[in-house]
Amino acid sequence: MLDYFGFEFKIKKSRQTKLGDYRYTPKTKKHTITINNDLNQFSFLVTFLHEVAHLVTFNAHGRKAAPHGQEWKDNFKKIATPVLNESVFPAPVLLALTNYFKNPKAASCSDPILYNVLKKFDGPSDLIPLSKIPVGQSFEFNEKVYKKLEKKRTRSLCMEERSARRYLISEVAQVMLIED
Secondary structure, three states, X not given: OHHHHOEEEEEEOOOOOOOEEEEEEOOOOEEEEEEEOXXXXXXXXXXXXXXXXXXXXXXXXXXXXXXXXXXXXXXXXXXXXXXXXXXOOOHHHHHHHHHHOOOOOOOXXXXXXXXXXXXXXXXOOOOEEHHHOXXXXXXXXXXXXXXXXXXXXXXXXEEXXXXXXXXXXXXXXXXXXXXX
């Protein structure tokens, strides 16, 4: 695949806002895929396939295709199909992926079921998903302290305690509980 598409592949330090990235640089005509270095083996593979689907979609449609539109979804499914089996993924991950691929979202962490199944394969951590924090409780996220004010559908309205600014934070965000 690397030889066929001629892309540069980089492993990056953990980024808070994304698990991976695909970029095309028109000036150099170079494709680059990056993946975070802290992903477990199953999250890494799903993220890699996600980014390769962007590359395949770009090669076929250029900038005419939406980043996570139907062309990308079709390519993602096609690329992932050969590895969707129990010799690659454990049964719980395979089941979550099978459901996820009915209509893939822009990120695996946008699907709470898939995200939580994949997180089970991470190493030990003091972090927990925001969904486990009760309303009114304080927590640390990205080196700032917040209070959970209200749960919405897939996010929570939270107040950064120092500035009193309000933010919507994903319920799957990994946070550290602050004990009272």
